Amino acid sequence: MQLLLNIDVPDLERAHAFYSKAFGLTVCRSLGSEILELSGSAVPVFLLLKAEGSTPFEGAVAPRAYQRHWSPIHFDVVVPDLDEAIKQVSDAGAVQEQPVSTQAWGKLAVFADPFGHGFCLIQFLAKGYGEIEAMPAHGTTRGP
Known part of the structure; x- marks a missing residue:
């Protein structure tokens, strides 16, 4: 089993800047225009571009809010x-x-x-x- 951390964010560039400066994480790879994999921690960290107000899963009662x-x-x-x-x-x-x-x-x-x-x-x-x-x-x- 492998543990990883996915973090939904409304602004991928701003999130990358924050997590790089705050924790010293660096981009390991970009997976298209909506996912960045960051390295430098014990588990992989993925920043996932998810729009404010989007539905987090089918049937969700509340939309994503930041x-x-x-x-x-x-x-x-x-x-x-x-x-x-x-x-x-x-x-x-x-x-x-x-x-x-x-x-x-x-x-x-x-x-x-x-x-x-x-x-x-x-x-x-x-x-x-x-x-x-x-x-x-x-x-x-x-x-x-």
Whole structure:
């Protein structure tokens, strides 16, 4: 199985500029005039040109909209230096939506790209998510 990230955008040129500047991604290949494959991350990233107001799938109740929206599926970018990454994505045009928070596993910064897609920057501390491995989950203990 291979995981990839598809990001619908209303303006392919503007999206390419943002994702290149924000994350250092580069064009791997162009697939016609409506798809760019970007490289430079652990998974392939595809920018898909999809018009504002177009139907995302047959029978969809709501059309595509590019104002800020919430989705339970979003992407996180793990970075070695959160302050540096915040500056880089902000300079590219991302909007920080809340102050940095610190959890047992690391620091988290929540953003929206210029097309309304949410993403998080994460700087892991110590063992990252492993820091919560031994913590009780919902009142129970983990392990043998």
